[in-house]
Amino acid sequence: MNDSNLDINEFKLLYKALYPSLCLFAKSYLSDLQASKDAVQEVFVKVWEKEIHFIEMNAAKSYLYTAVKNKCLDVLKSKYVRVMDSQSTIEEFEWLESDRFFYKEIIHVETSTLIEKATNSLPYRCAQIIKLSLKNYSNQEIADSLSLSINTVKAQKKIAYKKMRPLLKEHYHFLLLVMASSNF
Amino acid sequence: MIVLTVELSSMLDFKEIIAYCKSLSNFILKGKENTANPHTDLITKEDQDKLFRDFNDRNYWAEREKILGDIDVVEDWKALKSKIYFSKSKKQNFLKYAAAAILLIGFGLGVFYNLPDTFKTTEDPSALGNNIVSGSDKAILGLENGEEIELSKETVYKGKNSSFVSNHLLYTKDKNTGELVYNYLTIPRGGKFFVELSDGTQVWLNSESKLKYPVQFIAGQPRTVELVYGEAYFNVSHSTQHDGDSFIVKQKEQELEVLGTEFNISAYKNDKALYTTLVEGSVAIHNKHSSKVLKPGEQAVNMGSDNDLVITKVDVNYAIAWKDGIFLFRDEPLQAMMHQLSRWYDAEVDFENDVKKNYLFSGTLKREDDIQTLLQNLEKTGEVTFEIKDKKIMIK
Numbered sequence: 289m290n291d292s293n294l295d296i297n298e299f300k301l302l303y304k305a306l307y308p309s310l311c312l313f314a315k316s317y318l319s320d321l322q323a324s325k326d327a328v329q330e331v332f333v334k335v336w337e338k339e340i341h342f343i344e345m346n347a348a349k350s351y352l353y354t355a356v357k358n359k360c361l362d363v364l365k366s367k368y369v370r371v372m373d374s375q376s377t378i379e380e381f382e383w384l385e386s387d388r389f390f391y392k393e394i395i396h397v398e399t400s401t402l403i404e405k406a407t408n409s410l411p412y413r414c415a416q417i418i419k420l421s422l423k424n425y426s427n428q429e430i431a432d433s434l435s436l437s438i439n440t441v442k443a444q445k446k447i448a449y450k451k452m453r454p455l456l457k458e459h460y461h462f463l464l465l466v467m468a469s470s471n472f
Numbered sequence: 473m474i475v476l477t478v479e480l481s482s483m484l485d486f487k488e489i490i491a492y493c494k495s496l497s498n499f500i501l502k503g504k505e506n507t508a509n510p511h512t513d514l515i516t517k518e519d520q521d522k523l524f525r526d527f528n529d530r531n532y533w534a535e536r537e538k539i540l541g542d543i544d545v546v547e548d549w550k551a552l553k554s555k556i557y558f559s560k561s562k563k564q565n566f567l568k569y570a571a572a573a574i575l576l577i578g579f580g581l582g583v584f585y586n587l588p589d590t591f592k593t594t595e596d597p598s599a600l601g602n603n604i605v606s607g608s609d610k611a612i613l614g615l616e617n618g619e620e621i622e623l624s625k626e627t628v629y630k631g632k633n634s635s636f637v638s639n640h641l642l643y644t645k646d647k648n649t650g651e652l653v654y655n656y657l658t659i660p661r662g663g664k665f666f667v668e669l670s671d672g673t674q675v676w677l678n679s680e681s682k683l684k685y686p687v688q689f690i691a692g693q694p695r696t697v698e699l700v701y702g703e704a705y706f707n708v709s710h711s712t713q714h715d716g717d718s719f720i721v722k723q724k725e726q727e728l729e730v731l732g733t734e735f736n737i738s739a740y741k742n743d744k745a746l747y748t749t750l751v752e753g754s755v756a757i758h759n760k761h762s763s764k765v766l767k768p769g770e771q772a773v774n775m776g777s778d779n780d781l782v783i784t785k786v787d788v789n790y791a792i793a794w795k796d797g798i799f800l801f802r803d804e805p806l807q808a809m810m811h812q813l814s815r816w817y818d819a820e821v822d823f824e825n826d827v828k829k830n831y832l833f834s835g836t837l838k839r840e841d842d843i844q845t846l847l848q849n850l851e852k853t854g855e856v857t858f859e860i861k862d863k864k865i866m867i868k
Binding site for chain 1: 542
């Protein structure tokens, strides 16, 4: 029984790491957030039931993004079946089915997550400045809204880049996730 | 049974995408122009520009923040947990070790760090002369009267005690009272085969294997079969269904006693050792010197009759992947890996550079894939190149 507890901890780790991203990703297909959550949870249930192994994080992501996409398309198909005669719906569905859309949405979610992770690792002031700068505020606008001098803003930005560099340089995070093998 | 594998090519695509995300986030954080080179043709310029505009749009981030705020990770975990506990009873029905690991081909991480630079398109092997085809279900059935029958996909066979239908050879479920009569199954290179014996025991046989078994077992005696050589996966019909008659797998170097269980035996002629891997249940193994009981997840290594049996813990998925139609490798030396491939594709292997024999590879390959696809995927690691001439694979 201890072994199966271990399993659930690793499963939880995987869930915690990827659940929000996968929900956001699913929402780009389904528009509805609750339906997206349901779809993602169903995929996680499947992973648990089938005791699928993931040796590292990218393998897990690759599998899960694909599974969530397929789940969402299934949901859409059942919903669209009745209105499929409208040309615009068919075109929209073809676009959602395409690899291009799939990759674009993965990049959306993954890049946003990376950016957030990098900014969240910064000290509070630095993070505030970078977040505003991401929202396209100019240095002057940032300085005004935080009551700082423009030179302080520039200096803080420099510090921020320096701190974030190692985070963004390393290409892949390696995470060992083995789920079924301990369940003897 | 469900086996999930991610094709290597799509995994490589995914790696490219993730690498692109890294460089893109770098550019965005620095507030630079969109010059991140995606090293990939998976995304169009149009999509790239659209993405870049989003990342520099305050509405995009505000919207994202709002959605993330509406996702309660802790609360939804509770919901998910109740769903998976509810399905726990169902879980028992799944073949426990059917799920395959999803892995990457390459030298650990290094290959993928460097992927964009080392990603060269090599010559298409299909352009070269190549007569190598992937293996399939086939065997030679040796009958009690010495007759030999070739069984393959196209064959339909109906014998006295057995019939061959849709790639399965099934024996009539009858108990014998008289003498034991033996049949043989010989699986050639490039073959695999499935047989269900008269007691209901299922046996999957790998390429270059030979099994000797009685057409019918005698009640009150141990059910004894012999794996003459090669590799087999047994799902043994439980002894409680046979009035306690145990099941024994004999080999030259050892004897294995079973009570109802699933296990894999690999006993290739050229391999230095004989490997028995237990998936479920319990087995006892005896050789000249020692007797050992195996627990699930353990592997007994028999280095020959002069040595004691050595028991190690293993990931059974690796030992039984062949049965589910995949090659599964973890830190496997290239030579050993090519040895397995050559058995299935019935090809010769030749190393031009001996150093490469010891290169370690991990990964999942589908046995149904043709050899070109498979070798091309291996080439994507940038560490080896292959050349196929006739039935020979040259490794450079």
